[in-house]
């Protein structure tokens with residue numbers, strides 16, 4: 702597969718198991734395969750979308766914290782643009798799909814949050830306790846993981862899968878560009894704080910742990926979707 706989401710991401714991805722291990726379990730989860738071949742039950746997908754809407758609300762808060770923790774104009778602009786994209790555009794896919802099923806945005810906003818609460822609060826805490834890099838390491842699996850999944854499913858989806866819209870959202874060039882730019886921004890942020898050999902820094906193990914934990918929480922998110930509403 703051909704993607705370049707930057708050097709830091711490539712190292713963290715390898716550290717989280719690369720093509721095997723947690724990273725593989727996240728990007729090849731049964732939920733993802735169900736999107737690809739269309740076998741995912743509609744009820745599971747809608748449950749996921751509702752929970753994902755709430756996830757995006759708190760994820761926007763995490764990117765807002767990244768605005769606060771920015772040290773350069775480049776970082777400030779990138780994070781502010783992400784908050785805007787999330788709050789004013791990205792949630793649109795969820796709102797549109799759910800509206801077609803008679804679910805309003807007010808209902809989405811009020812959806813009970815339970816199983817995935819740990820994920821977004823973990824990311825926010827990474828930023829509260831640490832600095833901009835701790836936050837980026839915890840945010841990266843979300844952005845780049847969906848980029849990688851989108852790219853693969855864009856090529857491998859079974860024609861006629863009812864989830865083509867979802868796949869296209871993450872497969873399209875525009876989103877692939879977002880991942881490449883986020884990767885370059887993270888590489889600059891890492892170089893600025895840790896120098897040219899970041900993996901040699903005593904901080905690297907902690908950053909890797911943030912990335913791996915967030916990856917494991919993404920696996921849990923798919924599993925929650927598969928289980929459906931309680």
Ligand SMILES: Cc1ncc(C[n+]2csc(CCO)c2C)c(N)n1
Pocket residue numbers: 753756757760783787791843844847848919922
């Ligand atoms: C559980 C979960 N993980 C990742 C994403 C994907 N995602 C969320 S925000 C964003 C773009 C900017 O950060 C992307 C790609 C999701 N929707 N839900």
